[in-house]
Amino acid sequence: MFELEISVDKDGPSYGTAMAMSIKAVQEPMIHYHFGEGDYIDDVFDMLGKLIDEEIAKEEFSLISYILHTARINPLNHLDMAIKGGVNRV
Numbered sequence: 001m002f003e004l005e006i007s008v009d010k011d012g013p014s015y016g017t018a019m020a021m022s023i024k025a026v027q028e029p030m031i032h033y034h035f036g037e038g039d040y041i042d043d044v045f046d047m048l049g050k051l052i053d054e055e056i057a058k059e060e061f062s063l064i065s066y067i068l069h070t071a072r073i074n075p076l077n078h079l080d081m082a083i084k085g086g087v088n089r090v
Contacts, residue, residue, distance in 0.1 A: 015056060020046070
């Protein structure tokens with residue numbers, strides 16, 4: 001977990017717009033897959049950017065990000081190591 005600072009570049013997009021663009025980069029393919037192609041997606045994320053800017057103007061908040069890393073364990077290798085006594089359970 002780490003906290004991010006909110007910074008706004010005077011010449012660039014607002015913080016809300018930048019955040020909405022970041023979310024759109026991840027979510028857009030899933031939204032297109034689920035709802036189909038269309039021009040609505042830009043309007044949705046433009047609206048999200050404006051809502052984020054409005055909320056930032058109302059009150060001060062801090063943005064916290066969580067990162068979760070998962071790894072797949074090969075069950076056969078895990079079982080083989082357990083049989084040989086090489087697996088330590090925590």
